[in-house]
Amino acid sequence: MSIDIATATTSTLDLLVGIFQDVLGLTDLTAETDFYEAGGDSLTAFQITGRLQEELGVDVPVSLVFAYPTPQDLAEVVDADFGTA
Helix, strand or coil: CHHHHHHHHCCHHHHHHHHHHHHHCCCCCCCCCCCCCCCCCHHHHHHHHHHHHHHHCCCCCHHHHHHCCCHHHHHHHHHHHHCCC
């Protein structure tokens, strides 16, 4: 399945940076960019978690996007809590 291919070739951090860039429409977004400062809201948070579920097959609570608002911080939690590293 494509999920296995994506996780084998892309780190969770790289995946999240790409998802944040796509969902927020910011091509210059980095691993340290804050979700709120980049214009994120509840709708975009749900889009991010939905994309994570599609790509990694894990159900990430939307509250984690709010609690860990940078791709770097969120990737660390996703890897630790869901074992996607």
